[in-house]
Amino acid sequence: MLVRRPSSGSSPFLPAVMAMTGLALSAAALTPDSAGAVSRPRAGRAPAARTAGTTACGGSQTVAYSPGLTTRPQEITIHGTSTLTRCVSSADPAITAARSTFHATGRLSCVSGRYSGTRKVTWNNGRTSTMSFTAAVSVNAGQSVVAIKGTVTDGEFDGQKWSAAYTMSTARPQSCATREGLPTVAGRLLLAVGSAVPGAATPDLSRPTRH
Incomplete structure (x- = not known):
C-alpha cells in the first residue's frame, strides 16, 4: 500500500496588507504556526509614509x-x-x-x-x-x-x-x-x-x- 507523503514547501503564505489614511503600510508576510495561529510580523521594519505633496x-x-x-x-x-x-x-x-x-x-x-x-x-x-x-x-x-x-x-x-x-x-x-x-x-x-x-x-x- 502506497502512503502519500506531504511534499516539502507546501505550507501556504498569507500576505496581509494594512491601510491607513495618509499612510501606505508595506505588506507583511505572515505564516500559520503548528497550532493554526497567525504569527506577528517581524519587528524592526517601520511602515513607509506616503509623500505628502503640495x-x-x-x-x-x-x-x-x-x-x-x-x-x-x-x-x-x-x-x-x-x-x-x-x-x-x-x-x-x-x-x-x-x-x-x-x-x-x-x-x-x-x-x-x-x-x-x-x-x-x-x-x-x-x-x-x-x-x-x-x-x-x-x-x-x-x-x-x-x-x-x-x-x-x-x-x-x-x-x-x-x-x-x-x-x-x-x-x-x-x-x-x-x-x-x-x-x-x-x-x-x-x-x-x-x-x-x-x-x-x-x-x-x-x-x-x-x-
Missing part, C-alpha cells in the same frame, strides 16, 4: 466684521467665505477647486491687527480639511494684506502646515472713519498646503503689535 489654490474671499472696522483697533469677530477655482495638487491630482469658510476673533483696525481662528475647506474630491491659523494685517503699496499661517488639524492633509495671503479691497474706504465702521471686504486669496505661498512673507506673530 496643494496650491487661488480664488476670491469675502469677509464680514462685527463690529465694523474703524481707524482704531478693537476686538472684532470675523466670518469669511471663499471660492477657490484654480487648484493644483501633487498630493491628489483630482483636486482642482474648493470652497471654504472661517471664523476668527482678534484685535483689528482697517490697517493693522492680528487674529486667530479655524477654517474649514471642502475640496472638490468630497473630502474636507479643518485648519487652525493665526493672521496679521499690514498695509503694502496702499493695500491691506493679511498674511496667514497654520496647521491642518483634521481631515485631508491632516498634520500639514499651510499658509495664505489675502489682499483686501473695498469700494467704501471712507467707512473706516465712521462710527459703524467697515462691515465687509472682498479680495483675492492665495492658499497653499504643504508649502508657503510664493511671495507672501508671513510675519513673526510672536512680536507685540504697536498701535
Whole structure:
C-alpha cells in the first residue's frame, strides 16, 4: 500500500496588507504556526509614509466684521467665505477647486491687527480639511494684506502646515472713519498646503503689535 507523503514547501503564505489614511503600510508576510495561529510580523521594519505633496489654490474671499472696522483697533469677530477655482495638487491630482469658510476673533483696525481662528475647506474630491491659523494685517503699496499661517488639524492633509495671503479691497474706504465702521471686504486669496505661498512673507506673530 502506497502512503502519500506531504511534499516539502507546501505550507501556504498569507500576505496581509494594512491601510491607513495618509499612510501606505508595506505588506507583511505572515505564516500559520503548528497550532493554526497567525504569527506577528517581524519587528524592526517601520511602515513607509506616503509623500505628502503640495496643494496650491487661488480664488476670491469675502469677509464680514462685527463690529465694523474703524481707524482704531478693537476686538472684532470675523466670518469669511471663499471660492477657490484654480487648484493644483501633487498630493491628489483630482483636486482642482474648493470652497471654504472661517471664523476668527482678534484685535483689528482697517490697517493693522492680528487674529486667530479655524477654517474649514471642502475640496472638490468630497473630502474636507479643518485648519487652525493665526493672521496679521499690514498695509503694502496702499493695500491691506493679511498674511496667514497654520496647521491642518483634521481631515485631508491632516498634520500639514499651510499658509495664505489675502489682499483686501473695498469700494467704501471712507467707512473706516465712521462710527459703524467697515462691515465687509472682498479680495483675492492665495492658499497653499504643504508649502508657503510664493511671495507672501508671513510675519513673526510672536512680536507685540504697536498701535
